[in-house]
Amino acid sequence: MLGKTRRLALLAEGCFNATDAKSAVGVLRYRGSEVVAVIDSTRAGRTAQACAGVGGDVPVVANLEAAAAFEPDTLLIGIAPQGGALPASWRAVVAEALLRGMDVIAGLHTFLADDPELATLAAAKGCALIDVRRPPAARSVATRRAASVDALVVLTVGSDCNVGKMTTALELRAALQEMGVKAAFVATGQTGIFVADRGVAIDAVVSDFVAGAVEDLVVEAARDAEVVLVEGQGSIHHPGYSGVSLALLHGACPDAMILCHQSGRTHLKTGDAGPAPRIRSLIEIVRDHERAASWMAPARVLGLSLNTCSLDDAEAKRAVEHEAHRTGLPVTDPVRYGAQPLAAAIVRRLEERRRRAASA
Amino acid sequence: MLGKTRRLALLAEGCFNATDAKSAVGVLRYRGSEVVAVIDSTRAGRTAQACAGVGGDVPVVANLEAAAAFEPDTLLIGIAPQGGALPASWRAVVAEALLRGMDVIAGLHTFLADDPELATLAAAKGCALIDVRRPPAARSVATRRAASVDALVVLTVGSDCNVGKMTTALELRAALQEMGVKAAFVATGQTGIFVADRGVAIDAVVSDFVAGAVEDLVVEAARDAEVVLVEGQGSIHHPGYSGVSLALLHGACPDAMILCHQSGRTHLKTGDAGPAPRIRSLIEIVRDHERAASWMAPARVLGLSLNTCSLDDAEAKRAVEHEAHRTGLPVTDPVRYGAQPLAAAIVRRLEERRRRAASA
Numbered sequence: 205m206l207g208k209t210r211r212l213a214l215l216a217e218g219c220f221n222a223t224d225a226k227s228a229v230g231v232l233r234y235r236g237s238e239v240v241a242v243i244d245s246t247r248a249g250r251t252a253q254a255c256a257g258v259g260g261d262v263p264v265v266a267n268l269e270a271a272a273a274f275e276p277d278t279l280l281i282g283i284a285p286q287g288g289a290l291p292a293s294w295r296a297v298v299a300e301a302l303l304r305g306m307d308v309i310a311g312l313h314t315f316l317a318d319d320p321e322l323a324t325l326a327a328a329k330g331c332a333l334i335d336v337r338r339p340p341a342a343r344s345v346a347t348r349r350a351a352s353v354d355a356l357v358v359l360t361v362g363s364d365c366n367v368g369k370m371t372t373a374l375e376l377r378a379a380l381q382e383m384g385v386k387a388a389f390v391a392t393g394q395t396g397i398f399v400a401d402r403g404v405a406i407d408a409v410v411s412d413f414v415a416g417a418v419e420d421l422v423v424e425a426a427r428d429a430e431v432v433l434v435e436g437q438g439s440i441h442h443p444g445y446s447g448v449s450l451a452l453l454h455g456a457c458p459d460a461m462i463l464c465h466q467s468g469r470t471h472l473k474t475g476d477a478g479p480a481p482r483i484r485s486l487i488e489i490v491r492d493h494e495r496a497a498s499w500m501a502p503a504r505v506l507g508l509s510l511n512t513c514s515l516d517d518a519e520a521k522r523a524v525e526h527e528a529h530r531t532g533l534p535v536t537d538p539v540r541y542g543a544q545p546l547a548a549a550i551v552r553r554l555e556e557r558r559r560r561a562a563s564a
Numbered sequence: 565m566l567g568k569t570r571r572l573a574l575l576a577e578g579c580f581n582a583t584d585a586k587s588a589v590g591v592l593r594y595r596g597s598e599v600v601a602v603i604d605s606t607r608a609g610r611t612a613q614a615c616a617g618v619g620g621d622v623p624v625v626a627n628l629e630a631a632a633a634f635e636p637d638t639l640l641i642g643i644a645p646q647g648g649a650l651p652a653s654w655r656a657v658v659a660e661a662l663l664r665g666m667d668v669i670a671g672l673h674t675f676l677a678d679d680p681e682l683a684t685l686a687a688a689k690g691c692a693l694i695d696v697r698r699p700p701a702a703r704s705v706a707t708r709r710a711a712s713v714d715a716l717v718v719l720t721v722g723s724d725c726n727v728g729k730m731t732t733a734l735e736l737r738a739a740l741q742e743m744g745v746k747a748a749f750v751a752t753g754q755t756g757i758f759v760a761d762r763g764v765a766i767d768a769v770v771s772d773f774v775a776g777a778v779e780d781l782v783v784e785a786a787r788d789a790e791v792v793l794v795e796g797q798g799s800i801h802h803p804g805y806s807g808v809s810l811a812l813l814h815g816a817c818p819d820a821m822i823l824c825h826q827s828g829r830t831h832l833k834t835g836d837a838g839p840a841p842r843i844r845s846l847i848e849i850v851r852d853h854e855r856a857a858s859w860m861a862p863a864r865v866l867g868l869s870l871n872t873c874s875l876d877d878a879e880a881k882r883a884v885e886h887e888a889h890r891t892g893l894p895v896t897d898p899v900r901y902g903a904q905p906l907a908a909a910i911v912r913r914l915e916e917r918r919r920r921a922a923s924a
Contacts, residue, residue, distance in 0.1 A: 345804035411808045412767040444705035447811025448771045454806045
């Protein structure tokens, strides 16, 4: 990960479950062979699989001292709190990791390397502080260049934050590659960058340049791919993040979208004490995305990715059937059932596009 | 301006006309008594009025040396180039201003105070480098708090960048105050901040926190106002800036919007070599804004502010009548004809709201 194969200890103190430890779960699912331990003192002694439904026998331990038995060389901050700041109590853990000679990788809005004390300590120990959320120095303003790439651009969009947009894009990449399609993944958030070793955390980019950063990523990825899968962020319906989501939509200029939703979630996660907005019907969400996309370039929602992690098998099956019936779209939970139905819809779209291009 | 009454020299080299020198024109219109000269060597010897239709007898001069006759104490960088960087040739002018003992105020994405050479020079001369675009240290994520303030929140929105959103908001404030309504102006861009002495340049804020920054500004302004006029930015239809505009819309949660458009402009300003997107019909733009607003809180477009600066008197009159007929909305050019028709629509909305509140 990020320059070399690592032995990672994932810090997920107090939140290591399937829904709250988003980065840790993503890293365990897609870079699991590099994880030696998860730190969460409230769940110490269990396995990752038992806590978060992913990660197999990777042990959950109480602290860095206990993790040391598994010889980690890197501490990865495995949470993504709203606002992105480093919880004060975790700062000591970062310092301890450095003292133990470990690199530290983080995806926070507060950059570890800008903390003079931590930076001095890292330098003294010869360790790296890697802030994957730090934006690129180059800044560009988007001009719809992504609308004219040859590859088919597919963006995962969501009814809310943290519903499975990155996972859906990664599962689609795997499914398409299995079908012999050259598919690239564009990471736009910290966990995606952990997994893909590249990308831009667009929510940390100065707002004028978000669409431009996405455009640059898409144009580059399209050079060597038939399908470019762009990791979505937030939701155009989210009070805090709608602007980020629209910039991503208009920077990527996708030809197709996959709508991601978590079964059973009824209200947006706003991290607010007050009443959170209700999540609209999926039909409305599809319509709003197609409309907002059309302001820049027409795009269709091709299918629905349903995150059923909170449901049992029978409920999950019913939920998928129900949404397929209600929306008339292909529906799957890519983690539970594979991404095949959505990959097939993307391939049909790709072929349709090629036929149109050939006859033009 | 910004802490004290100043004697400003406005730098607008090569671009001092009514449409390209946005900041200079705004400062001349609303803080004109503080301007002693405009620097544009290509127009030296003329008056501000003759070049940009505003500023009366303020002289246009070739350089800082010529400006010295008018005893400026501050250089204001009066352009807002796309991307916001300081044109290389202007850097020398900033240094010269500092050598002459002047403060320098700028609204660029590149912060003058972060330039070690300029910072050292400023310190040596006891001068201030004021970057109004520097974002606030406090970062918050929006949660629709602005939707429940007591004041009526009005956002100026646009068919494109640089069509008159700030000017419309400022003219509306003046018209409402004349009608005895307590109206506040919320600046969201560099020129607005020059004029209002406060605000946040939201396009320079990290994208996750744009809506939150706007929300904070609106909630604060609403404490002591009946109407809060929020300066719009960009356009939800602009390839580069749509995300900023949507974050502003969802952070401000306006009750009403005024749509701003420049007569005769047919294509968006993208600063791109390729074909720029066409500007949609105003009816469509109204509909898209009302829809996008409704994702957070319902809002109506109450009227149309038409920038007729490129038309003669007869054409301007026809344009206003034509759009009023076509959209069914009150229409005015607030600079040419005053903001009265739009202010009246806002007051009607305010009264309607009070009646509803009283009967509830």
